[in-house]
Amino acid sequence: MEGLQLWWEGIQKQFVMNFIADDRWKYLRDGLVVTLQLTFCAVLIGIVIGVVIAMIRSTHDKNINEMHKGLGSLILKFLNFIAKVYLTVIRGTPVVVQLMIMYYIILASSSSKLLVGTIAFGINSGAYVAEIVRSGIMSVDQGQFEAGRSLGFNYVQTMRYIIIPQALKTVLPTLANEFIVLLKETSVAGYIAMQDLTKGGDIIRGATFSPYMPLFAVALIYLAMVMFFTFLVNRLERRLRNSER
Amino acid sequence: MSGNEALIRVENLQKHYNKGVIKALDGINTEIKKGEVVVVIGPSGSGKSTFLRCLNLLEVPTGGHIFFEGVDITDAKTDINVHRQRMGMVFQHFNLFPHMTILKNMTIAPMKLQGKSEAEATEMAMSLLRRVGLEDRANAYPSQLSGGQKQRIAIVRALCMQPEVMLFDEPTSALDPEMVGEVLEVMKQLAKENMTMVVVTHEMGFAREVGTRVMFMADGKQVEEGTPEEIFTDPKSERLQSFLAKVL
Numbered sequence: 001m002e003g004l005q006l007w008w009e010g011i012q013k014q015f016v017m018n019f020i021a022d023d024r025w026k027y028l029r030d031g032l033v034v035t036l037q038l039t040f041c042a043v044l045i046g047i048v049i050g051v052v053i054a055m056i057r058s059t060h061d062k063n064i065n066e067m068h069k070g071l072g073s074l075i076l077k078f079l080n081f082i083a084k085v086y087l088t089v090i091r092g093t094p095v096v097v098q099l100m101i102m103y104y105i106i107l108a109s110s111s112s113k114l115l116v117g118t119i120a121f122g123i124n125s126g127a128y129v130a131e132i133v134r135s136g137i138m139s140v141d142q143g144q145f146e147a148g149r150s151l152g153f154n155y156v157q158t159m160r161y162i163i164i165p166q167a168l169k170t171v172l173p174t175l176a177n178e179f180i181v182l183l184k185e186t187s188v189a190g191y192i193a194m195q196d197l198t199k200g201g202d203i204i205r206g207a208t209f210s211p212y213m214p215l216f217a218v219a220l221i222y223l224a225m226v227m228f229f230t231f232l233v234n235r236l237e238r239r240l241r242n243s244e245r
Numbered sequence: 246m247s248g249n250e251a252l253i254r255v256e257n258l259q260k261h262y263n264k265g266v267i268k269a270l271d272g273i274n275t276e277i278k279k280g281e282v283v284v285v286i287g288p289s290g291s292g293k294s295t296f297l298r299c300l301n302l303l304e305v306p307t308g309g310h311i312f313f314e315g316v317d318i319t320d321a322k323t324d325i326n327v328h329r330q331r332m333g334m335v336f337q338h339f340n341l342f343p344h345m346t347i348l349k350n351m352t353i354a355p356m357k358l359q360g361k362s363e364a365e366a367t368e369m370a371m372s373l374l375r376r377v378g379l380e381d382r383a384n385a386y387p388s389q390l391s392g393g394q395k396q397r398i399a400i401v402r403a404l405c406m407q408p409e410v411m412l413f414d415e416p417t418s419a420l421d422p423e424m425v426g427e428v429l430e431v432m433k434q435l436a437k438e439n440m441t442m443v444v445v446t447h448e449m450g451f452a453r454e455v456g457t458r459v460m461f462m463a464d465g466k467q468v469e470e471g472t473p474e475e476i477f478t479d480p481k482s483e484r485l486q487s488f489l490a491k492v493l
Binding site for chain 2: 066068141143144146147148149150151152153154157161162165166169
């Protein structure tokens with residue numbers, strides 16, 4: 001009985017030391033804000049890059065055999081080549097390494113870590129989003145494309161008004177999943193001294209020399225966020241399924 | 246353009262695959278005049294759909310020329326998008342846009358391509374919907390319609406662009422039998438209003454009743470061409486005779 005009480009008092013003490021004293025909980029709060037900012041901005045960049053890359057890739061795959069040889073097909077082949085290199089390099093190297101290359105080499109002159117992090121994670125996410133969106137574009141029935149063209153829409157208009165909206169609707173749940181993955185991946189932002197959620201917990205650990213509380217707290221916050229967003233994705237999926245019928 | 250000149254003139258049209266090993270179209274020549282209803286019949290694999298899809302370059306021919314309103318649309322310098330706006334097309338599988346309401350399906354092209362205001366486009370769409378008896382479905386989505394309704398919508402969607410010619414690619418082949426009639430009825434109506442039509446179909450009754458000219462194709466060639474009377478009651482070639490023996 002006495003042992004239990006001692007244990008409980010120990011936990012209380014730990015809690016006070018790690019989170020209450022010196023307002024240490026603010027490291028977690030500020031870190032959480034950084035993590036969410038980073039994830040949201042990066043996913044937006046990722047979607048823009050991803051849609052563009054997906055359009056280039058699927059345009060190439062669908063049309064290159066039927067195109068007349070000339071400047072147009074040459075440009076398309078070149079763009080497709082660039083897109084493939086981008087996909088291979090980004091998906092073939094660790095995101096931490098990309099982040100550090102961006103921070104220490106490519107954008108070494110930038111003073112905003114948030115900007116550097118957003119760009120690095122955005123470019124990384126774009127590669128994964130591109131393949132998701134491409135699968136969505138390829139899944140839209142070819143007849144939709146022909147119907148658009150037969151009305152007089154040009155290629156880009158057909159993509160914009162008819163194909164992309166349908167493709168995005170199909171892959172929306174998968175895209176939302178990509179957001180959840182990214183949320184966890186940003187935990188390596190501490191490598192460029194960004195004070196995100198993970199780094200916030202680590203700072204507390206460094207100050208109090210007690211690893212349990214801060215690290216479990218960080219893990220718990222990630223878990224809660226992931227569960228919340230997963231719940232939203234599932235609801236979204238159900239909604240989309242119902243509207244299809 | 247004078248009234249007697251052909252609306253569409255096809256010269257030695259060819260579509261080859263595998264560098265000429267497969268000849269889906271092998272030298273088609275024909276003229277389609279304003280107000281004509283040309284019905285294309287033939288066994289499956291005869292190239293009739295390919296022929297139709299070449300007329301608006303959904304299928305790019307490998308040889309020959311197509312003149313539409315006097316312009317060679319097979320010329321690489323021609324902007325085909327402009328000419329496609331004047332050629333409506335109806336597909337076997339309807340191809341309505343599932344993410345748009347019926348009204349939006351019909352108004353998007355006139356608004357984006359002809360610069361019509363939403364009010365103008367809506368007014369025209371509604372009057373066309375009334376003509377096919379579907380005005381109460383304007384705000385429904387395609388998935389809520391029956392096959393016959395979808396195809397009637399597909400026809401009026403094409404009509405919204407006020408085309409010079411309508412191309413029909415087996416418009417009733419994907420329909421349940423009891424829905425074929427309602428679609429054919431709309432097409433008959435259209436023919437009565439002097440719309441120029443090219444129709445690929447297996448509906449011999451329609452060909453006979455509505456067609457001004459019937460074209461019989463086999464193996465990528467036009468084997469016989471004539472009035473419905475000539476084709477159906479006095480077939481000359483053996484190919485046509487054996488085809489008609491099977492379908493009639």
